[in-house]
Amino acid sequence: MPSGSLHAKLADALRERIVSGALAVGEPLPSEARLVEEFGTSRGTVRQALSTLRNEGLIEGGQGRRPIVRRRPMGQPFETFLSFSAWVERSGHRPGQRTIELARRGADPVAADALRLEPGEPVIDVLRLRLLDDESVMLERSTFVLDIGLLLFDFDPDAGSIYAGLLARGVEIVAATHTIDAIAAPAEDARLLGVPKGGPLLRERRTASLADGRPVEYGDDRYRPDRATFTIANERAHHLALVRTVPETGEAL
Amino acid sequence: MPSGSLHAKLADALRERIVSGALAVGEPLPSEARLVEEFGTSRGTVRQALSTLRNEGLIEGGQGRRPIVRRRPMGQPFETFLSFSAWVERSGHRPGQRTIELARRGADPVAADALRLEPGEPVIDVLRLRLLDDESVMLERSTFVLDIGLLLFDFDPDAGSIYAGLLARGVEIVAATHTIDAIAAPAEDARLLGVPKGGPLLRERRTASLADGRPVEYGDDRYRPDRATFTIANERAHHLALVRTVPETGEAL
DNA sequence: CAGTGGTCTAGACCACACC
């Protein structure tokens, strides 16, 4: 899928070599001069492509040295945040899920506000229990705007990612805002997650939007804090990366 | 503090106009042609400076349109994460702090592991209660490696940011890893923060390092979840931005 | 249409890394 411009094609080609393993982690990339030769472009174009990869965190390195492939591409943060299944698999565990409810009803005030709807306007609510190695780790409450939510009835949410299913139907979510906090487990959540009532839960709420800025999903995910945490790697002048992580078992709380 | 290269100076100048308000939010920047004229550089240099600002999230906008100043500069994520005081002030509140303990003792196993020390090796422990509008919102336990921690005795931690004090003494922290989860409040924490024992706390643990990669601080911050949350803005292909936020009062838990 | 940013080229000099 060449992306039009020359430097984008060049970046795609190099990215492909990295993710395919043709360029191993820690290995230096070809020098700019060689890339100019190989692709027949000017050096400026090569540098623009390398700049793209650097921004994506795929390569690092400085003056005088050839850039090297970064340790762990750590996946696309965006995807990591959106797909529970992908996260669990990358952690070396087995994902599972059980859809408890898939219903059309009037929007509750919180979701309505996030989705820019009036309370009571029809929406699609999904309640899913997410499993990691057959153990309950997260309770997911999602509210989709009606036209998008109706698509959910077309495919089995237990089969895989809802986002993947939507994407296959032309719904591309490109932006999301997440808020992380902690709450005491209400009785229902405690029962479903198998934790004590009133015990701490790690909560992530999100509003997901399309390219035109229209919010289409409001989500409220509640994690067992002993089974999931969020991690941010933070470097001055560089950018943030955030991933979900599975804590080591036996970690002191 | 001009940063050597021309494009960096240009970026500094434009950044200054934005943060000072000379260029208001939503206002378009001067066109590239005008900047070339004004600064007497080539267009490539101007574009490199604009690229820097775009990467920092200060400006946005596309082809054919002049770039505009972004709605929320949302501060430097790195600084936001490191400085409690700066965060509180940016939220429009009044920061405060009370140092409960500043002690030299043997490292506990968790901190020792993070700092790559042997348990029991001498370190400097700091226990601070952080206030927002005179209300307790966060309990901060920090462990510094000995040579860095000893600098803390040179200045008043209640005066302002520890990081600022260290920076003034030549200790520049450039990277950090943060883990966010939720825990039940132990008795001591509950008392200091004024929350029920066993109630949920939002915890952020971090390991902060110098440019050479040496970890120098291990921190364990515990927030009242009704007074602080973490927010991530997430755009496909773009980068993540994470900030602490003060929730609206009266928000449903 | 004119103005603007997006892309690309060709060549130059410098600073740093490694031998």
Added chain:
DNA sequence: GTGTGGTCTAGACCACTGG
């Protein structure tokens, strides 16, 4: 030293936005 990336210039054409 040689090779490398970092910086800068001057000029060109295209694609998009706006009046």
